[in-house]
Amino acid sequence: MNTDLYKYTLRLADNSLILGHRLSEYISCGPFLEEDLALTNTGLDLLGQAEALLKYAAEQNGTVDEDYLAFGREEYEYANFHLVEYPNEDYGYLITRQFLMDVFNVVNYTLLKDSKDAMIASIAAKSLKEVTYHLRRSSEWMIRLGDGTQESHDKIQECVNHLWMYTDEMFDLDEVHERLQKEGIASDLSVIKKQWHAKVDEVFEIATIIKPELPKYSLVYGKDGGHTDFMGYLLAEMQFLKNRFPKEVW
Amino acid sequence: MAHELENEDPIKLAEFQAKIDAEIKIEPKDWMPEAYRQNLIRQISQHAHSEVIGMQPEGNWVSRAPSLRSKKILMAKIQDEAGHGLYLYCAAETLGVSRDQYIQWLHEGKAKYASVFNYPSPTWADMGAIGWLVDGAAIVNQVSLQRTSYGPYARAMVRICMEESFHQRQGYEIMARLMEGSEAQRKMAQDALDRWWWPSLMMFGPHDSDSAHSSQSMKWKIKRESNDDLRQQFIDKTIPQAELIGLKVPDENAKWNAETNHYETSDIDWDEFWNVIKGNGPCNRHRLAHHIKAHKDGEWVRAAAQAFAMKQNNKLKIA
Amino acid sequence: MEDNQGTLWEVFIQPKAGRPYKHAGSLHAYDKSMAMEAARDLYTRRGEGSALWLVKAEDIVASQPEDMEAFFDPANDKAYRHPTFYTMPEGSKHI
Numbered sequence: 087m088n089t090d091l092y093k094y095t096l097r098l099a100d101n102s103l104i105l106g107h108r109l110s111e112y113i114s115c116g117p118f119l120e121e122d123l124a125l126t127n128t129g130l131d132l133l134g135q136a137e138a139l140l141k142y143a144a145e146q147n148g149t150v151d152e153d154y155l156a157f158g159r160e161e162y163e164y165a166n167f168h169l170v171e172y173p174n175e176d177y178g179y180l181i182t183r184q185f186l187m188d189v190f191n192v193v194n195y196t197l198l199k200d201s202k203d204a205m206i207a208s209i210a211a212k213s214l215k216e217v218t219y220h221l222r223r224s225s226e227w228m229i230r231l232g233d234g235t236q237e238s239h240d241k242i243q244e245c246v247n248h249l250w251m252y253t254d255e256m257f258d259l260d261e262v263h264e265r266l267q268k269e270g271i272a273s274d275l276s277v278i279k280k281q282w283h284a285k286v287d288e289v290f291e292i293a294t295i296i297k298p299e300l301p302k303y304s305l306v307y308g309k310d311g312g313h314t315d316f317m318g319y320l321l322a323e324m325q326f327l328k329n330r331f332p333k334e335v336w
Numbered sequence: 337m338a339h340e341l342e343n344e345d346p347i348k349l350a351e352f353q354a355k356i357d358a359e360i361k362i363e364p365k366d367w368m369p370e371a372y373r374q375n376l377i378r379q380i381s382q383h384a385h386s387e388v389i390g391m392q393p394e395g396n397w398v399s400r401a402p403s404l405r406s407k408k409i410l411m412a413k414i415q416d417e418a419g420h421g422l423y424l425y426c427a428a429e430t431l432g433v434s435r436d437q438y439i440q441w442l443h444e445g446k447a448k449y450a451s452v453f454n455y456p457s458p459t460w461a462d463m464g465a466i467g468w469l470v471d472g473a474a475i476v477n478q479v480s481l482q483r484t485s486y487g488p489y490a491r492a493m494v495r496i497c498m499e500e501s502f503h504q505r506q507g508y509e510i511m512a513r514l515m516e517g518s519e520a521q522r523k524m525a526q527d528a529l530d531r532w533w534w535p536s537l538m539m540f541g542p543h544d545s546d547s548a549h550s551s552q553s554m555k556w557k558i559k560r561e562s563n564d565d566l567r568q569q570f571i572d573k574t575i576p577q578a579e580l581i582g583l584k585v586p587d588e589n590a591k592w593n594a595e596t597n598h599y600e601t602s603d604i605d606w607d608e609f610w611n612v613i614k615g616n617g618p619c620n621r622h623r624l625a626h627h628i629k630a631h632k633d634g635e636w637v638r639a640a641a642q643a644f645a646m647k648q649n650n651k652l653k654i655a
Numbered sequence: 656m657e658d659n660q661g662t663l664w665e666v667f668i669q670p671k672a673g674r675p676y677k678h679a680g681s682l683h684a685y686d687k688s689m690a691m692e693a694a695r696d697l698y699t700r701r702g703e704g705s706a707l708w709l710v711k712a713e714d715i716v717a718s719q720p721e722d723m724e725a726f727f728d729p730a731n732d733k734a735y736r737h738p739t740f741y742t743m744p745e746g747s748k749h750i
Contacts, residue, residue, distance in 0.1 A: 110398045110407065113414050114391040114626070117634025118660040119422045120682055120689075124696040126415040130408055137404045153403045177637050223692055230685075233647070234640025241636065327402040327460060334518050336402040336460065336510075366720050419697055426681035429663065435683060436659040495680065499701070638658060641685040645661075648686060 090262045091203065092146045093165065094272055096155070097309050098206075099139030100166035102213075103156055105187060106132030107324055112174050124223060128184070131216040138209050157328040161321055162311035169252035171308065171317045178238075181227045182245040185289070188221035190256050193281040197273035206271065225289045232293025243295055250298040255307045256282065344369045356557050361487035364430040372556055375549060376486055377431050378447075379558060381438045384424035385449035387417045389623050393457040394466060402460065409506050410463060416503065420496045427488040443628050451609070452535045454617030461514055461521075461528035467507015469529070469536040469574065475500055476570045477540065485557035508577060515581045522582070529578065530586040537601075538609045540567035571599050661685040663712040666694045668704035676708050 109129030116122030140152035150158070170187060174180050195217055198210035231242040257279040259267075266272035290297055306312025327336065341349065348367055355362065362368055391414045398414060401407035425435045441447040452470055457463070478500065482493045514525035541563040544550055553559040578585050589602040612620070661683040667676040679698045684690035690709045699707070718726060734740045743750060 107399065110411050113398055113411065114388075114395045114418075115630045115633070117630075117637035118683065119388070119418055119425070120660070120684065120693040120697065121634075121637075122418045123415055123422070124693065126411055126418070127696050127700070130411055130415075133404060133408050133411070137408075140404070153405075156404050157402065176633060219695075226688060226692075230644040231637070231640050234642075234644045235636070237636050238640030238643075323399045326400045331518070331520065334402075334521055336406055336513060336517075363720070365717070415700075419700075422682065422697065423680055426663070426683075429681075434657075434659045436657065492680070635658070638660060638685075641661065641689065645686040 087146050087148070090266050091271065092143060093262050094266055095139055095143040095146065095206070096163075097165040098209075099136050099143055099155070100164050100308075101170050101187070101191075102132040102139065103136035104164070104166040104320065105170040105184075106130075106136055107320065108170065108172075108174055108180075108183075112180060115174070117177055125180075128220050128223070131213075131220065135209065135213045135216070138212075142205050142209070157325050161313055161317055164313065164317070164321075165309045165311065167252065167255050168305065168308045168314050169249065169255070171314055171320055172249060172252065173316050173320075176241075178231065178241045178245040179249065181224055181231065182242065182249050184220065185224035185228050186249060186253055186286070188217055188224045189282050189285045189289075190278070191217035192221045193278050193285070194273050197277065201272070202270035221285075228289050228295065229293040232290070232295045239294065242293070246290075246295055247298050251301050251303050254300055254303045255309060258307060258309075260310070341369060341371055344371075353555075356485050356555075359557075361490060362485055363487045371552070372558075373431055375553060375556070375558060376489065377428065377433055378549075379553075380424055380428040380431070380486075380489055381433075381441070382448050382450075384421050384428055384438065385442050385447055386453065387421035387424060389449045389627060390453045390470075391417050391421075392623055392626055393453055393455070393619075394463060396457050397460060397463050400460070401463075406463075406510070413467070413503055413506060416499050419499070420492075423492040423495060424489075427486075427492040430488045439631065443624070443631070445615070445624070448613070449623075450539060451612040451617060452539050453623060454612050454619045455531065455535050456618055459524050459528060461511070461524040462532070464507050464510030464514060464525065465528035465532040467503050467505075468511055468577070469507070469532045470539065471500065471503040471507060472574060473536045473539045473570050475504055476566050476573075480560045480566060483557070483560050489558075508581075511583065512581045515583065526583055529583050533586050534604060534608075537567060537571070537604055538612075540564070540570070542606070542609070568598055571601055575599050659683070661689070664690045664694070665710045665712050665715065666698050667708035667710070668698060669706040669708075670704050672705060676706070679703070681712065 106129045109125055109132065113126055113129075114122065116125055136156070137152055140155045144150050144152045144155055147155075167187075169183060172179065172183055192214070195210040195214040199207055199214055201207040201210060228242065231238040233239070257275050259275050263272050263275060267274055287297065289295075305314065308314075308317075327334075349369060352362075352367065352369060352372075362372075394410060394414050394417075398407065398410050401410050425438060428438060429435055438447065442449070452473075457466065475497070478493055478497050482490060482497055484490045484493065511525050511529075514521040541547055544562045544564050547563055550559065550562065554562065575585055575590060585601075587602050589600065591600055593600050611617070615621075662685075663681055664684055665681055666679045668679045669676045679694075682690065682693045682697055684693050687709065690711075691707065694707050694709055698704075
């Protein structure tokens with residue numbers, strides 16, 4: 087097994103899995119019915135991506151299936167960004183988290199559709215259509231909330247300020263990524279970083295949101311298996327039945 | 337009834353009834369007796385609220401669904417319920433009442449929703465039982481309502497029935513899988529059936545003889561079949577499904593009657609029925625509180641969207 | 656302030672390219688782009704179509720039920736507008 091590729095596949099998969107899970111938690115809590123439905127569509131797209139990627143990871147692994155990977159791993163084995171495990175504190179946090187991640191996904195999948203790994207490339211091509219739509223929606227919400235009322239402006243600025251530190255992780259180049267980048271499998275992080283900032287700047291300007299400074303961030307990154315306090319609770323819930331009945335099939 | 341038929345113009349009333357009898361749908365701008373309008377306002381909004389409140393018992397398990405497949409299915413199903421609530425609110429709005437007003441009535445306790453959603457969903461098997469029994473009962477009712485006399489309601493029902501067709505199957509599939517599983521899973525399935533059987537029979541409402549709105553609703557073809565007839569259809573379909581996968585409905589008196597070609601069952605515990613309707617069910621307070629909180633939490637978002645739209649309009653006017 | 660979750664919009668779907676648009680239902684939205692996205696998220700989840708039209712309900716001009724007879728009955732006795740009205744000679748083809 088190419089352990090680099092395996093790790094990389096899980097990083098992609100877990101970002102979608104955990105963000106999709108967060109959206110599933112929010113069902114019936116939306117600000118109005120139309121928005122509740124739309125958020126669920128985004129969640130379903132993300133879980134579909136997670137499933138495809140976890141299947142691919144399971145194939146590489148050879149001893150487990152995608153459901154084991156989704157529900158059976160230890161916390162340190164999950165490789166998602168800290169950003170996506172951030173809880174649904176309110177709609178402002180939810181949509182800011184979504185926007186920051188949507189921009190990353192669009193830029194990343196645009197590059198990955200030309201990945202030398204055929205499976206990654208094909209999943210990226212399919213996912214790109216979905217995340218393009220997600221970004222369209224979340225950008226519009228950032229603009230509406232940023233340029234809506236004074237209250238919504240202040241709230242969304244606070245969400246951006248608070249979540250900003252978690253964006254640092256998106257552009258961290260480690261050995262795994264570097265090797266895969268050289269092989270043409272992983273996307274070029276310096277390109278991603280540039281394009282990500284350009285898109286974020288564009289939307290923030292229309293939304294009258296001020297981009298915060300990037301503070302120093304001291305946790306072990308999620309992609310390396312370190313997690314925030316929120317992850318344990320998330321997994322306790324998500325893995326509940328698997329933990330309670332390890333052998334049962336549902 | 338607040339709106340007496342005696343106050344209506346008898347000629348218009350006769351024409352209206354003739355249209356109904358000829359199976360011509362009533363549309364929003366057509367003349368209709370005020371009592372017909374009020375009856376629809378009550379029934380469609382109650383139906384809409386039920387769909388939306390009905391998201392909660394299943395929402396309770398969406399974050400704990402045991403596989404990627406079941407998680408996606410459950411999300412899609414709850415999403416459908418939100419959609420159905422939405423279609424129905426839109427249909428109800430054609431009667432001249434805003435969605436805002438309907439939601440306010442719900443929050444003030446002036447509008448009801450199906451009592452069945454005031455029961456808890458403590459295990460994964462409840463996802464099976466709700467889909468199989470609660471959606472199963474709802475479908476029997478909704479198939480009948482596709483022929484209801486009010487156009488917007490009938491059209492919403494056609495769309496809803498088309499979308500709902502997978503709901504009952506997903507529930508029954510969960511139950512069937514549990515019955516093929518471990519001892520613990522089989523117990524879970526039987527326990528869920530025991531808890532949901534009677535509440536789902538209650539979904540069809542009181543006996544025809546005790547139903548306050550039934551006879552006028554039937555005459556106006558708002559309702560097409562009686563509570564008891566629909567309930568019997570559901571019982572006749574469901575008992576064999578239970579038996580097929582090794583489950584037993586919690587009624588010692590349930591048995592097939594070859595003469596009537598129907599199952600016989602015990603009578604419903606009507607005290608419980610009225611008690612839950614009065615607000616004393618296990619989850620009444622919680623269900624409403626959840627809806628009120630979500631609505632309140634979303635207020636600043638709705639205000640922002642409205643303010644932004646107004647700003648854009650003003651810009652267009654100046655330009 | 657009124658809080659009606661936006662205004663009412665009517666949604667029309669084109670099931671396939673080349674086909675006429677058909678009314679699918681309604682929704683609430685605050686502005687045009689949100690209305691379009693809500694329609695996509697609500698009415699095309701099962702591959703119902705490939706194009707959408709959105710119209711604000713208040714912008715629709717609708718005929719009134721009381722005009723029905725004057726509007727539509729006069730068309731009932733104009734059978735000469737339909738091809739079956741005409742008698743073709745025995746044996747004529749492609750007409």
